[in-house]
Structures are given as C-alpha cells and as structure tokens.
Amino acid sequence: MNNRLINLYRFAAPSTFYPLAGKMIPWFAALAVAFGLAGLWLGLLVAPTDFQQGEGYRIIFVHVPASWMSMFIYLVMAFWAALGLAFNTRLSGMMATALAPTGALMAFLSLWTGALWGKPMWGTWWVWDARLTSELILLFLYIGFIALQAAIDDPRRADKAGGLLLLVGVVNVPIIYFSVKWWNTLHQGSSVSLTKSPSMAAIMLWGMLLMALCFWMYSIAVALARVRIIMLERERHTEWVKELLAGDKT
Numbered sequence: 367m368n369n370r371l372i373n374l375y376r377f378a379a380p381s382t383f384y385p386l387a388g389k390m391i392p393w394f395a396a397l398a399v400a401f402g403l404a405g406l407w408l409g410l411l412v413a414p415t416d417f418q419q420g421e422g423y424r425i426i427f428v429h430v431p432a433s434w435m436s437m438f439i440y441l442v443m444a445f446w447a448a449l450g451l452a453f454n455t456r457l458s459g460m461m462a463t464a465l466a467p468t469g470a471l472m473a474f475l476s477l478w479t480g481a482l483w484g485k486p487m488w489g490t491w492w493v494w495d496a497r498l499t500s501e502l503i504l505l506f507l508y509i510g511f512i513a514l515q516a517a518i519d520d521p522r523r524a525d526k527a528g529g530l531l532l533l534v535g536v537v538n539v540p541i542i543y544f545s546v547k548w549w550n551t552l553h554q555g556s557s558v559s560l561t562k563s564p565s566m567a568a569i570m571l572w573g574m575l576l577m578a579l580c581f582w583m584y585s586i587a588v589a590l591a592r593v594r595i596i597m598l599e600r601e602r603h604t605e606w607v608k609e610l611l612a613g614d615k616t
Contacts, residue, residue: 378457380597381606387590394590398583405576413570425483431578432475435585436504437539439469443511444536447529459525460600462532463515464593468585470508476501496545500538507535521600 409427416423443462450458480498481491492498511528518524566574601607 378455380457380460380601381604383457384594384597384606384610387594391587391590394583394587398580398587401576401583402580405573405580408569408573408576413573414567419487422483422486425479427573427577429476429479429483430574431581432472432479433501434578435581436469436472436476436501437542438582439465439472439585440504440507440532440539441536443469444532447525447532450525451529451533456522456600459521459529460593460596461589462511462525462528464589464596465585466508466512466515467592468588470505470512472581472585473501473505473508477505497542500542500545503538504535504542507531507538510535 405427410424413424415421443465446458446462446465449455450462477498480501484493485491511531514531515524515528518527598607598610
C-alpha cells in the first residue's frame with residue numbers, strides 16, 4: 367500500500383506528470399467526441415418533444431451539463447488550491463490555473479444558454495433570480511481568479527493568492543445548487559437527483575448524462591493540454607525542460 371502511494375505521489379512532480387498528461391489527452395479527447403456525438407444524437411434527434419416547452423427545451427442538453435461542470439470545476443480547483451496551500455506542491459497551483467478558463471467557459475455557457483432558454487419560456491432574457499445571480503457570481507469568481515493570477519508576477523505567490531480566493535468563493539457553489547430550495551425562484555427543481563427517481567423520460571436523461579460526460583472529458587483533456595504549457599513556462603529553467611526542448615529540436 368505504501369509503495370502504491372509513493373508511486374502515485376511521484377506524479378505530483380511536473381517532470382513526471384508532464385509525459386503522463388500527454389498520454390492521457392488523446393484518450394479523453396476521443397471520449398469527449400464519442401460521448402458528444404451520442405448525446406447530441408439522443409438529445410436532438412431521438413428524444414421526444416416536450417409537451418409544455420416544445421422543441422425549445424432541447425437546449426437543456428447543453429445548458430444543464432454546462433451548469434453542472436461550472437460548479438464541479440470550481441470545486442476541483444478549490445481542492446487543488448487546498449492541497450497547494452497545505453503541502454506547497456507546485457502541481458496543485460498549475461492544475462487550478464489550467465482549469466480556470468474552462469470553468470469560466472462553462473459558467474458563461476450556462477448563463478448564455480439559460481438566457482436563450484429563458485426568453486421563450488419566461489418572456490425575458492434575464493431576471494435577478496437567485497440561481498442566475500449566484501451563477502453570475504461564479505463567473506465573476508473565475509474571472510477574478512484569472513485576473514488575480516495575471517496581476518502577480520511571482521507564480522508561487524499568485525497560486526497562494528488565487529487559492530485563498532478559491533477557498534473563500536467555494537461557499538457560492540452550494541448556494542447555486544440549493545437556491546431553488548432556499549428561495550422562491552423561476553427555476554424549477556432539479557430533474558435529476560441522487561435520492562429520487564428522475565422526473566424526465568429515460569431517453570432525455572441518457573442524452574443529458576452523455577452530454578455531461580462529454581463536457582467532463584473535454585474539460586479534462588483541455589486542462590491537461592493547458593497544464594503542460596504552464597509547466598513548460600514555469601519550469602523553463604529546470605534541467606528536465608531544457609532536455610525536453612533540446613530533444614524536440616533534434
């Protein structure tokens with residue numbers, strides 16, 4: 367057991383994680399394409415028309431997975447930040463930095479598709495609904511994290527400052543999730559729950575879950591590709607990067 371932990375711990379070093387990430391990227395990218403094609407086929411072509419919302423409801427196959435991922439990525443970033451602050455590992459800050467743009471993209475997609483869905487359903491593009499407002503705050507937290515890191519020249523100090531922001535802002539995630547229960551909002555309750563049977567047709571649920579897996583695989587692939595670039599930039603003065611770059615030139 368201890369040997370396994372030691373073997374896993376060695377991947378905390380950028381020099382060993384870099385080649386591992388390179389091997390994993392194609393697999394996660396391929397899974398993202400496969401899940402995406404299957405999810406779009408079920409959601410757009412197979413799933414029945416909703417009896418209340420008509421064809422317009424199909425935006426949920428992008429909106430809901432994007433909303434899920436916007437919250438999940440923030441929690442993962444906070445996890446990496448906590449590890450970095452506790453154990454001072456270089457990889458933790460790099461991973462949080464690599465995930466931030468994708469998390470911001472998911473939050474933006476959630477708000478944008480929600481507006482497109484809300485106009486025909488609610489008659490307006492935007493209301494200061496509890497869930498909409500807390501999701502907007504999440505987008506601002508992502509942007510704030512990216513801006514804060516860009517404003518600090520020393521990467522290690524930037525990681526610590528960004529990590530503190532992430533840990534403070536994590537309180538917003540349960541607010542987003544439970545907002546429909548805590549306040550009277552325009553949003554309906556969750557259609558998918560761990561404790562209750564789903565309130566939608568099985569084919570709709572499968573389409574949504576496949577799209578969620580697509581977004582998940584995409585986020586991992588993009589984050590791994592981005593963290594490799596961050597590693598090369600931050601570790602450019604180390605021997606392993608010099609040897610890597612020298613090997614690429616030959």
